[in-house]
Amino acid sequence: MITRETIDKVFETARVEEVIGDFVQLKRAGSNYKGLSPFSDERSPSFMVSPVKQIWKDFSSGKGGSVVTFLMEHEHFTYPEAIRYLAKKYNIEIEETEVSIEDKVEANEKESMYLVSEFAKSYFQDILLNSEEGKAVGLTYFKERGFTTDTIAKFGLGYSPETWDAFTKEALSKGYQLNYLEKVGLTIVREDGKHFDRFKGRVMFPIQSLSGRNLGFGGRILTNDKKAAKYLNSPESEIYYKSKVLYGIFHAKQAIAKQNNCYLVEGYTDVIQMHQAGIENVVASSGTALTPDQIRLINRLTKNITVLFDGDAAGLRASIRGIDLILEEGMNVKVCTFPDGDDPDSFARKNSYDDLVHYLENNAKDFIQFKASLLMNEAQNDPIKKADLIRDMVVSISKIPDRIKREVYIQECSRIMDISEQVLQNTLAQLVQKDIAEAGKKLKNQEASISNSNSLEIVKNDTQVSPDSVNIIYELERKIIEMLLLYGSLEADFEDYILKSNDEGEMIEEKEVKKVKVFERIYLSLQEDEVELANPFFKDIYNDLIDYYNQNESFNIEHYLMKLTPEHSQLVTDILMSEEKELLHNWEVKHIYVKTKTQNVSQYVSETIVSLREYLINKLIMDMMNSFDKENENSLEELMSTINDYNKLKVNLTNKIGRIRSTYL
Structure with a gap:
């Protein structure tokens, strides 16, 4: 087994942005990084990495965690495998205790x-x-x-x-x-x-x-x-799943991200020879037909693919199907063919690095130009074949998700093929409408299937509690956990009101400012009201965090996540990265400025605790009203008096934080 000292050293050394950057193309977003989700098919970034917190969050799939959990999720590593991978990456020597034969058998x-x-x-x-x-x-x-x-x-x-x-x-x-x-x-x-x-x-x-x-x-x-x-x-x-693997991707990934382009070839030796010539951003589909999963693998690193082919006409014709798949994934695709008798392997062998780069840059054609030049040779002067060719090109354009790109390619196709844009637009509209109709029909069938399979469950759950009444307490308790995670060890100035006697002997409230740690403030406030969190996950994490802060001077998120169960780790990561989600929307570009909680931690803590108290008071009032004995007049008077006292308490609470709050129920 790997020693605890080695594991601690790995966590201290590994940088989440560096490790994830080997798998996902990341772009800076303020103090964080964002990129396309490596766990789902998406075209706008919902994947966030926080170098400060050393965690990541994928808002499209809900996954998140530390650098180790990323490797476990993405590469399906076991925990020891992830530690070994990181140790190798950062040249950390692994110290191990003796592993028994029985342990090996149980692998x-x-x-x-x-x-x-x-x-x-x-x-x-x-x-x-x-x-x-x-x-x-x-x-x-x-x-x-x-x-x-x-x-x-x-x-x-x-x-x-x-x-x-x-x-x-x-x-x-x-x-x-x-x-x-x-x-x-x-x-x-x-x-x-x-x-x-x-x-x-x-x-x-x-x-x-x-x-x-x-x-x-x-x-x-x-x-x-x-x-x-x-x-x-x-x-x-x-x-090993052939449809999800690209030959050479391990050696090419950094060059692909750096060059923002991926060369796609057919065989092993093509990849190896190109690497040896100095072109490292190259992968192969290993002789299998290109698949959507392989394209998405590239899409995580770059939006640009250049497909390299030899001059074989049959191979070129077959390649068009792969190009359409690339377009469907919203990627930009170019095609470069080599002179007759050459393939990427032989051409790279015969040319210097500079000549090879020059040839690739000057001979890579846009897919429309490539398709036109390839198929026009087949159509020649046959009007029927030319019409089929044009329709074939429009079919490819219809695969592009971006409407602006489709418009640009329609204009280009109109120019190359000498045909009116209107005719092409009408044909494109028919194809797009057909695709939408088919997708809608497929979705409807799926929904009908789900509805039928869940029909019994729907009947069983028709008496569920209103989600509104559940969500309020959930959100408030979630905020408490968030504050403990983000600011638990932070000292802040908190206002308290102390009853004191003035010169006339009257009892008055006097404001007093105390500097205390956030976790202490939260703990004492909840203890004062004898409040326990209702959500079992939140309750477990709350108790665990209070114990952690009482035993440690500072909060280390990597070490804390290590000791959590996968369920708790997922929840903690989700909470920690919730604020970073706002950065995905680029609000500042739209001149909308989101106020962060760190701008006034003490106020944020106080308001949340007051909100929880208000909610609990309102719930208590509602419970009292629901259990009220209408036949008992004395009971009514007593109830109204108690409710009046609670309402005064609510007003007092809200006045202390300087604003009136709306009720929740």
Whole structure:
């Protein structure tokens, strides 16, 4: 197990904005950062990172927490995996206590699959570099492709021996279980129990996640065996989903964000050769058709994609479908083709970095220009084919969510194809209307399905309490937790009114200002009224925070979140980041200035406590009225007297904070 000292050091060193910046393109928003949610499909930012508080909040999905919880949510790491990842990133040496064999056996299945995959990567690398067969066959092939030693090491390239079960034997001898070797697709197990290596006699390309975890492999055969596939990929597993992975994304992510553009190619060697040439913002779909999930993966880093293709006409025609998918995600797409006989791999090999950059910049076409030039060759002078081409282009334009962009592309299409804008606009309107109708129909069917499945629940819950009466106390208690989290250890000046005797012997109220910590003020105020929070989550956190402040001089959010359950951690993060949500709206740009609570902490605390007292008084009055015995006249007089006393108390409370407050019930 990782020692507590190592964990504390990781939390003290890791910066949430730096770690999340490896996965999400962040832009500064005041003292915070914002970006597109990595957990949902969105086109305007709702993801906030607070360097001061060292936490993050995704307002679209509701997720939030510390730097460790981000890695656990985004990369599906276990807690120890997240700590190890951060330790590696910040060069922190991990100190561990002795791990028993029983603990290893109890490791969850997913983690075991990751461990097997990492072992395979190391094994294939070792065979490539240190065995006679690996050097003679695999290393020779990579050198012939022009890959340097550094490039081979960077991408973890390897070789699987031309032996039926060389890898499986080695893995089993190291204690890895056969069922995990089978689950990640490295070993094929027959019905009779015999097993053999899936990637026998192939050069190996490890496929990594955005965080660098090894998910699977691509293997290329080097013989002319017509019965065997040239390229073979790992089958899908609990850790490897082809539609959600892009080859090279781990090595490209920082360059993509920095260059604000992503080059998309088709194969492993295209990516590697471009990297070696100095173009690092490049990824590949690994031979599979481009998927929405892969596009969204890029969308988290940049809004711009440049698709690189060789001159193969069939491949170019098929690529158009991928372009439409990119447009649907609201991204900007360009296309660059290479001269006949060249692909990204061969072109990068033959040209210097400057020549390569120059070619890409000068030959990248807007998708409308690309589509027109590609399809016009097919249509030529055939008016029917030209009409189909124009409609095809308008279909692509209809995929663009932004209306202004659609308008601009319609104008461009009109100019290129020499056809009136009005005709194109009418065609576009029909297509958009059709898409809206289909989406509406789909939504209606989903709602009907949900309604039918929940019909019994609706009947059961028809006597629920009015949400208004629940939300008031919820919001007030939430504010109390918020104040404890944000300002609990802060000292502020609070006003109190003390009864004193004047020179005439009369009792008068005299204002007295005391400097106390916020948590003490809240605790004493609630104790004075004998108030306990109603919400069980808030009650647990309240008690926990009061204990924390009584034992610690200052509040460390990272350490505090570490000790909470996932449910409590989620709630705390949500509260801590609620104020940052206002920054997403850019109110200042609209000349609307949101007043922050820090401008007068003591007043904010006092008003919240008074509001809670008012609410409880009003509730008490309502309860008394509802339980009143109408037949008893004495009871009525007593009730009116009590209510009058409570109303005087409410007036006294509101006068103390200098304003009259409206009642809640």
